[in-house]
Amino acid sequence: MDPPKPFPILRLPYLAMEEIFKAMDPIEITNFSMISKRTKYLVSCAFEMTSGQQMEETAEGDGYILRRVFKYLKNPMEKWKQLCKYVLDIFKKPETNGVSMTMDASVDFFFIARCSPISRLSICSSELDPPKSFPILRLPFLAIEEIFKAMHPIEIINFSMTSKRAKAVTKIMTFYSKYAICLCVDKTMGISIKGTDNLVSCTYVMISNERMDGITKEDESYGYISRRVFKYSKDPVDDWRQLYIYVLEIFKKQTIDVLSMTMDAFVDQNVSIIDFVKTNAKSVSDCHLYQLEEKNDVDEHAAYLLENLKIDNQLISYLYIKTSEWIGFERLLEIDCKSVLLRNDPFWEEDWNLFLKTWIAMDTHLNLEYLALEYRDLDYFRNHVLYDIPHEVVDRGVKRVLKTGHNQTQEISGGVDIRRIDGKTATFFSHSNSFSMSVH
Template sequence: MDLPNPFPILRLPYLAIEEVFKSLHPIEIINLSLISKRAKAITKQMTFYSKYDICLRVDEGLGIAIRVENKLVSCTYLMTSDERMNGNVEEYGGNDYIVRRVYKYSKNPIEEWKQLFKYVLDILKKQTLHLLFITLDNFVNHNVSIIDFLRKNVKSVTECQLYQDEEDNDVDEHVAYLLNNLKVSNELQFYLNIKNDNFNLKIPKNLRQLYIHDSEWIGYERLVEIDCEHVTLRDNEITDEQWNLFLKKWMTMETNQNLNCLRLDNRELDEFRAIVLHDIPHEVVDRGVKRNLIFSYRDVKKAVNGGIDIRRIDGKIATFFVHDNVFSMSVH
C-alpha cells in the first residue's frame, strides 16, 4: 500500500496555515518550527500567541510549560538525565483541561533547558514569565546562574512560588538574590524557612497577593513597608503593641494604602478588641448585620455577620472578623 503524499501545510495561504496552527498543541508548534528556517519564520508570524502563558518549574526536574486559555491546556517539556525517558509522552485530563508532558533527555539538562526556554520565548514572542515555581534547595549550585539567566531573558515574572524541600537547609542568600534581581509583578508565595531575621530581602511593591507561610521573620519594620492588596502572614510573631501601631498608621494613610485584605492565624475577636484596639476608635457591628466582604485573592467575597470596624481618614473602613479559623481584616 502506497503511503499518502505529505500535506504541504507551509504552502497554504497564511490564514489557512494559522487555522492549522490553532489546532495544534503548543509543543507541536515548537516542534514544527524546528523543521527548517522557513518553518521557524512562518511559525513566528502567527498572531494568536497572546493567549499562551509560559511557566518554568525548577525542582526535582526542570520543566517548561505552555498554558493556553486560562490553564485549560498545559503542555510541558521536562528535561531529564535519564536516557530511558527520552521522548516519553504522558497525557491526562478531564472535560475542561488537558495536560501533556514530553520528556527530553540531555547530558546537560540545565543548559539545554535554558536554551530551549530562550527558543520558546523567541517563537511565542514573549517577554514575561507567567509562573516561576522554584525549589531553592534542589539545584543549589546552579541557583545563581539560573537567576542570572532569567534576569537577562525576561522582563518580569507575574507569579512566583518559592519552596524548599528540607526545612534545615539555608536558602536565605538565594531567595534574597532572586527577589533583588527579578521583578515579580503580581503574586509572590513563600513556603520557605528563613533562618536570618535580618537578611537583606526586598519584598516587591504593588503585588496583588503576598502569601508567607512561615512569617516569623516579618517584623514590624517589614510590615509597614509591605504595599500589597492581599496579604497572608502565617505564624507571624508581631506583638499586639506593634499591631496597634500598625493600625494607627493605616488609619492615617501612612502605610499599606493598597491593602484590601489581611489574613492572619486564628485569634479571638474579643481579645483582639481588648488588647489591640483598646485606644483606637472602633465600632462593634451587630451579628445580625450581614455584609459581603473581600476575603481572599481575586477579591473573592464572603457573607460576614458582624465584625469590628475601624475607619481610615479617607473614609475607607476595615472590618475585622473570623471565618473558617482565619482572622481577617477586610477593607471596603
C-alpha cells in the same frame, strides 16, 4: 380540470413570504432562488458534487435530518467553487463556518484560502488510500496561518522542529502575542505556554525517568485545559535552558510572563539559573518564590534574584510567611501586598494597635485587601488592640460576603468594623483556625 398554477409567492407581503421560506428546507430555497434575480433570497444548503446521476437522498436519525442532492457534472470542482461563492453571497456570510478537507482528494488550496476566515477546519485522509503527508508548506500564507491558529503551542513547536523551512514559516506568524510564557524551577523543570485567556496551558516537563519520555497527559476541569509533555533528560537544567531559548525564539518573546522558582530545588545552580534568565529576558512580569524546607538557607539567593531581575509587577498580590518571627515592625509596615498571611508572628497588642492606626491614616498598606494571623479571640482583640480606635461591633444576625483568603470569599456573620479616612471598611472576624482582617 385545469393544471395547477404556480404559487405567486413574490406577490405576497414580506412577512407571509418569510413564513413560507421558514417552512422550506434549504434545498427548496436554493432551487427557488435560482429561478430569477428577483427570487434570489437567503439560502442555506449543502451540495455534494459527484459523477453519478442526479438523485435525492434524505436520512433522519436522533432528530437530525440530512438532505443531499447529487448532480452529475463533467467538472465538479469548478461547479463546486461557483456554488460556494453563490451560497456565501446569498447568505451574506463574512466567513466560512467549517471546511472539511480530504487531503488526498482534488482540493484547490488557493480557493480554500480565499474562503478565509474559517471558523473550523477538519482535515482527514481517504478511508481507502493510505494517509499521505499534509503539504502545509505548499498552501498560501493565509491558509497556513489559519491552520496554525487551530494548533496548540506544543504542536507548533513540534512542527517548527521538522525542518529549517518549517521553523522559518513558524517564526513569521503574527498572532503569537496572545501566548504567555511561564518558567517553572522546581524538582522538575518546566516551561508553560498559555493561551486563550489562560484557559489552555501546554507544558514541557523535564524528568529523569526515561520510561516517561514522550508521554503526554491532558487534564480538563472547570473549563481549563492542561496539556503536559514529559521529556527525559540526563541534565534537566541544561535541556530546560536550551528549550527555553528555542521557545522565546519561535514565539518572538523578550519577556517572561511568570517565573515560579523553588529556591531550594537546585540550590547549587540558583545563581547560574538567575544569570541565565537575566541574560535571555528583558524582564519578568510576575515572580513567585517558594522554599521547600525551612532548614535550607536560600535568603542570599532570593535577594540575588530580586536584585538582578527586573520584575514589572511591583505589587505582590499574595504573601505567605510560615515562620514570621524574624519580621520586625518596620518591615511589617513596608509590606505592600493584597493578601498577607503571617504564621507565628512576634507582634504584641501595642504593635497591632499602631499598625491599624497607620492603616486608618492611609500611611501604609493602601493595597491591603486581606490579612490573616494566628487564631485569637475577637473580644480579646477588641479590648486590647482596638481600645482607643473607633470601632463598631456588628450583630451576628448581619451576614456579609467577605474575603477569607487569596481570591476567596465567604458569607460571614457579624464581626468588628473599623473605617479608614477614605471611607473603606476593615472587618475583623475569626475564621477556621485564623483571625482575619477583610477590607471592603
